[in-house]
Structure formats: C-alpha cells, structure tokens
Amino acid sequence: MTARVREADQDRFAxxxxxxxxxxxxxxxxxxxxxxxxxxxxxxxxxxxxxxxAGFEGRASIRSWLYKIATNVCLxxxxxxxxxxxxxxxxxxxxxxxxxxxxxxxxxxxWLEPLPDRWIAPAADDPAAVAVARxxxxxxxxxxxxxxxxxxxxxxxxxxxxxxxxxxxxxxLGTTTAAxxxxxxxxxxxxxxxxxxxxxxxxxxxxxxxxxxxxxxxxFERSDANLLEQVLRTDAALEATPFRDWYAGRLxxxxxxxxxxxxxxxxxxxxxxxxxGQPAAAVYHQDTNRTLRAHGIVVLTPTATxxxxxxxxxxxxxxxxxxxxxxxxxxxxxx
Numbered sequence: 046m047t048a049r050v051r052e053a054d055q056d057r058f059a060x061x062x063x064x065x066x067x068x069x070x071x072x073x074x075x076x077x078x079x080x081x082x083x084x085x086x087x088x089x090x091x092x093x094x095x096x097x098x099a100g101f102e103g104r105a106s107i108r109s110w111l112y113k114i115a116t117n118v119c120l121x122x123x124x125x126x127x128x129x130x131x132x133x134x135x136x137x138x139x140x141x142x143x144x145x146x147x148x149x150x151x152x153x154x155x156w157l158e159p160l161p162d163r164w165i166a167p168a169a170d171d172p173a174a175v176a177v178a179r180x181x182x183x184x185x186x187x188x189x190x191x192x193x194x195x196x197x198x199x200x201x202x203x204x205x206x207x208x209x210x211x212x213x214x215x216x217x218l219g220t221t222t223a224a225x226x227x228x229x230x231x232x233x234x235x236x237x238x239x240x241x242x243x244x245x246x247x248x249x250x251x252x253x254x255x256x257x258x259x260x261x262x263x264x265f266e267r268s269d270a271n272l273l274e275q276v277l278r279t280d281a282a283l284e285a286t287p288f289r290d291w292y293a294g295r296l297x298x299x300x301x302x303x304x305x306x307x308x309x310x311x312x313x314x315x316x317x318x319x320x321x322g323q324p325a326a327a328v329y330h331q332d333t334n335r336t337l338r339a340h341g342i343v344v345l346t347p348t349a350t351x352x353x354x355x356x357x358x359x360x361x362x363x364x365x366x367x368x369x370x371x372x373x374x375x376x377x378x379x380x
Contacts, residue, residue, distance in 0.1 A: 076119040078129035138293035146290035159320040179322025189239040201232040258324040270303040278351035285357040337373040339364035
C-alpha cells in the first residue's frame with residue numbers, strides 16, 4: 046500500500062468513525078465505571094477498528110460495527126477485574142459509635158469514578174439526546190449496573206440505553222436473540238432490586254439545582270453547618286471514597302461534616318462543574334502552607350426538595366481529569 050493510499054484510507058476512516066467517539070466513551074464508561082479506563086478502552090477500540098477497517102464490508106452500519114468492537118473490548122477488560130463500587134455498595138449506613146469514618150485498605154476495593162459531562166456532551170441543539178445521555182449516566186444507575194454480570198450489563202445497555210434491536214445485540218455479542226431476551230429479563234429484574242425507586246432529579250442547569258450546588262459550596266467555604274441544613278433533605282445520604290462508612294439522614298450527615306470535615310472558613314474551596322448529568326464541584330483543601338491543593342470531586346443528587354445524596358471522590362487525580370489545576374490560585378474564580 047502506498048503512503049498516499051494509506052493516508053486516504055486514514056482520512057476516510059476518521060470521517061466515518063470519529064463522530065461516534067463521544068458516545069462510545071459513554072458506552073465504555075457505563076460498562077466499566079471508570080472514566081480513565083473508558084478513555085483507554087475507546088483508544089483500543091479505534092486501534093482495533095483501524096486494523097480491521099480494510100475488511101469492513103458494510104453488512105452492518107459503521108456504528109454497529111464500532112459498538113461490537115467496543116463492547117467486546119470492554120468484556121475482555123472486565124474479565125480479570127473486580128467490580129467498581131461506592132461505599133453504599135459494601136454495606137448499609139453506619140450506625141455505630143461517634144468516630145471518623147474508617148478507610149478501606151488500598152487495593153481492597155475498586156472504586157467507581159465520576160465522568161466529566163464535557164467529555165460526552167451531545168450537541169446542545171438535540172435536547173432529547175441530552176436528556177437520554179444524562180439519565181443513562183446518573184451515578185446511581187452506573188453503580189447499579191456494575192453489580193450485573195458483564196454480559197447482562199452489556200445486553201441491558203445495548204437494548205435499553207442505545208436502542209439496538211435484539212437481533213443487532215445478538216450480532217454484537219455473538220449470541221442468539223433468545224439469549225439476549227433472556228439476559229435482558231434477568232438484568233431488568235436484578236436492576237429493579239438494586240434501584241427499586243428512581244428519584245426525579247433536577248437537570249443541573251435548572252435554577253434550583255444551581256442554587257443547591259451554590260449552597261453546598263458556600264457551606265464548605267464558610268465552614269457553616271447551618272447552610273448544609275438548608276440544602277440537604279431530611280433523608281439525605283453522604284458517602285465518600287475511599288471510606289467504608291457512609292451515612293443516612295441529614296442530622297447524621299451534618300454531625301459528621303461539622304465534627305470531622307468542615308474545619309474553619311477558608312479551609313475549603315470548590316469550583317462548580319457537572320458530572321454524570323448532575324451538579325458537581327472540583328474540591329480543594331488548604332494545606333499547612335495555606336496552599337489550596339486538589340482534593341477530589343463531589344457530585345450532588347438534586348431534587349425539588351433538596352439534595353438527596355452527596356458523593357465525594359477523594360482523589361486529587363480526578364480534579365485534573367475534570368480540567369482543573371492541581372493548585373488553585375486566587376485568580377481562578379468559581380463560576
């Protein structure tokens with residue numbers, strides 16, 4: 046193959062496949078529960094697709110062909126791995142003696158990670174696509190999906206999120222339509238056990254959702270537990286990685302934060318963002334030199350009656366993943 050012909054093939058390949066990159070990233074994230082792993086798996090998908098592009102005969106659509114490659118890349122990657130979980134996936138809420146939450150030993154658990162909305166945002170002129178993308182990436186759903194067997198997870202995502210037919214799903218997974226229908230039935234039943242009642246969440250762009258995020262940020266930056274009482278629902282839950290303990294009920298959540306976390310005004314700084322179709326913030330904490338250093342990402346679940354769930358991911362690397370600096374200087378203002 047001459048260099049010119051190869052370059053033409055590369056251009057044609059890019060023209061036909063690049064428009065699917067963001068939705069494939071969302072697909073891989075739903076499968077594996079890690080933004081960083083999903084990015085790597087999409088890269089592997091495109092590498093495999095390019096290697097076999099010359100043999101692509103167009104019997105299926107280019108989109109179905111890419112999803113077949115991506116899904117099987119994910120299934121292979123999942124074989125040797127533990128599922129990714131949140132603290133609420135390990136045990137019930139903590140109800141023991143008053144003490145700081147206990148850490149999970151490094152390597153004992155693989156934690157779920159949030160996904161930056163900017164990575165997968167569909168075109169703003171397609172509100173239906175925006176709504177579907179947000180709904181299918183909510184953290185509660187992603188956490189539940191991880192508890193399904195990998196092939197059942199793939200069937201559910203392909204059929205119910207991506208709207209592939211049973212026949213198309215069978216082709217992607219190399220199985221029969223009967224197996225797809227049976228797998229989907231089992232996946233639905235298991236998912237209803239894991240997430241029996243889905244909450245009506247506010248879109249992160251609504252005025253109420255923004256106000257709840259602003260209130261939560263202000264509570265931390267001012268070290269004001271009373272502000273937390275104004276934004277958290279009475280039945281609010283609080284969990285944070287890499288801690289085993291999580292808490293249910295506004296009073297318990299506020300007591301924990303006020304006693305062990307809030308500190309003094311100025312200890313914390315947050316920059317508003319969004320993750321998994323939910324309001325979120327990049328979190329910074331002041332060190333002994335009064336430098337604000339990356340601490341992690343917090344994701345809120347906003348409802349009409351207040352924040353029902355707070356999940357903080359204590360991982361400084363996630364702050365960079367969301368496009369924010371490791372050290373916050375005063376010139377960077379919260380929007």
